[in-house]
Amino acid sequence: xxxxxxxxxxxxxxxxERLLSGQAWDDFCDTLKVAGRHIAQVEGPxxxxxxxxxxxxxxxxxxxSMERLLENAEPTRPRxxxxxxxxxxxxxxxDQDHLMCQFDAARDYRITGTRGTIPYFVxxxxxCPAPAVAGAEDWAxxxxxxxxxxxxxxxxxxxxxxxxxxxxxxxGTFAIVLSQNNPGPGHNWLRLxxxxxxxxxxxxxxDRATETEPAFTIARMDGAAPEPVTPELIADGxxxxxxxxxxxxxLVRNWWQGSQGNFAAxxxxxxxxRAQYLSNGGVPDRHVAFGGWEKGLDEAxxxxxxxxxCEYWNFQLCNIWQENLxxxxxxxxxxxxxxxxxxxxxTVRVIIxxxxxxxxxxxxxxxxxxxxxxxxxxxxxxxTAPVRLWRLPLAELAARGPAALDxxxxxxxxxxxx
Numbered sequence: 001x002x003x004x005x006x007x008x009x010x011x012x013x014x015x016x017e018r019l020l021s022g023q024a025w026d027d028f029c030d031t032l033k034v035a036g037r038h039i040a041q042v043e044g045p046x047x048x049x050x051x052x053x054x055x056x057x058x059x060x061x062x063x064x065s066m067e068r069l070l071e072n073a074e075p076t077r078p079r080x081x082x083x084x085x086x087x088x089x090x091x092x093x094x095d096q097d098h099l100m101c102q103f104d105a106a107r108d109y110r111i112t113g114t115r116g117t118i119p120y121f122v123x124x125x126x127x128c129p130a131p132a133v134a135g136a137e138d139w140a141x142x143x144x145x146x147x148x149x150x151x152x153x154x155x156x157x158x159x160x161x162x163x164x165x166x167x168x169x170x171x172g173t174f175a176i177v178l179s180q181n182n183p184g185p186g187h188n189w190l191r192l193x194x195x196x197x198x199x200x201x202x203x204x205x206x207d208r209a210t211e212t213e214p215a216f217t218i219a220r221m222d223g224a225a226p227e228p229v230t231p232e233l234i235a236d237g238x239x240x241x242x243x244x245x246x247x248x249x250x251l252v253r254n255w256w257q258g259s260q261g262n263f264a265a266x267x268x269x270x271x272x273x274r275a276q277y278l279s280n281g282g283v284p285d286r287h288v289a290f291g292g293w294e295k296g297l298d299e300a301x302x303x304x305x306x307x308x309x310c311e312y313w314n315f316q317l318c319n320i321w322q323e324n325l326x327x328x329x330x331x332x333x334x335x336x337x338x339x340x341x342x343x344x345x346x347t348v349r350v351i352i353x354x355x356x357x358x359x360x361x362x363x364x365x366x367x368x369x370x371x372x373x374x375x376x377x378x379x380x381x382x383x384t385a386p387v388r389l390w391r392l393p394l395a396e397l398a399a400r401g402p403a404a405l406d407x408x409x410x411x412x413x414x415x416x417x418x
Contacts, residue, residue: 012133028238035249065240072102073237076226078219110221114214119211124283125159126196136235150239268413291413301353302351305348310379316375354368
């Protein structure tokens with residue numbers, strides 16, 4: 001997104017006319033239709049619950065993308081806005097909030113704020129494939145092929161700065177310069193590249209009830225006064241919004257059964273992959289294992305691992321579309337370093353089943369799901385943890401307890417695959 005009138009004046013004129021004629025709106029609606037129909041590209045078994053959640057997922061993507069890429073994408077009025085409630089793209093932990101802002105890398109920005117008391121946060125500068133004036137052409141007819149040129153979901157990290165690296169004043173305040181050129185000694189600096197177009201701030205909570213969140217405000221350093229929106233800006237925003245919905249629709253399909261993960265072909269495993277995690281806005285100060293899981297409604301999955309020393313860790317269960325299960329509202333669906341039960345030797349046991357078998361450890365309700373994606377995350381540590389895994393009948397687990405966990409039936413996972 002750019003506010004430079006000279007960037008591509010002919011394209012800006014086309015975008016303006018497309019908006020005023022209604023063509024940009026029609027393309028926006030048609031692209032959303034293409035995204036919704038993308039479920040037909042997902043091969044293999046899908047339950048009625050999976051399909052219902054897909055269409056709900058589409059509405060969440062549209063709501064979140066409108067908020068970020070249209071409502072809060074005015075070039076002279078940058079805003080950091082949290083991802084809307086319930087949106088959990090890419091196995092987003094419940095203990096983590098996302099603040100995002102689109103920007104023009106030709107400008108310099110300053111983020112000011114207060115540190116707060118949460119354990120950790122990290123700022124990442126991102127880039128994604130995008131034309132200079134997205135509103136100047138139709139995207140619906142291009143379908144998924146158009147994502148090669150324009151994909152707001154294909155986020156790559158080009159620079160990051162975490163709270164432990166930040167210079168904070170004695171009163172808890174800080175300032176960070178975002179620019180292509182180094183502002184010099186004594187400044188917190190996040191370098192922008194010419195293609196940078198987004199800032200993402202991840203805040204990680206230990207205990208939301210007792211901790212104070214940090215505060216962040218972003219502003220252009222040239223002091224540009226806010227300007228009214230223009231037809232070409234709205235045409236751009238409509239294109240960015242619709243392409244984001246389509247991009248994430250393709251992303252979750254690709255993770256489930258495509259080149260980015262193909263979890264459906266390697267079920268009931270957790271593999272650490274730097275390439276996998278960094279493929280969508282990840283930062284290289286952590287290790288994350290992703291995988292696909294599957295079991296019958298009358299079965300259970302049991303996992304055991306020993307977390308290494310780290311700033312934060314969590315394990316969470318998601319549906320196929322990488323969304324946290326609805327049980328997160330009830331305090332179920334995930335565990336972390338601040339909310340789990342461990343054995344005396346530090347081993348953490350997770351039981352995934354439709355009901356608690358009374359085995360002890362940490363029960364996560366599969367909530368009517370037979371398959372999905374799971375993640376195991378360790379932040380600020382060079383270490384990882386291998387995982388022991390069992391799949392067995394829930395009735396057997398409830399009847400026999402720990403004796404049902406036959407060592408001969410155990411699967412060892414949690415290895416690096418790149």
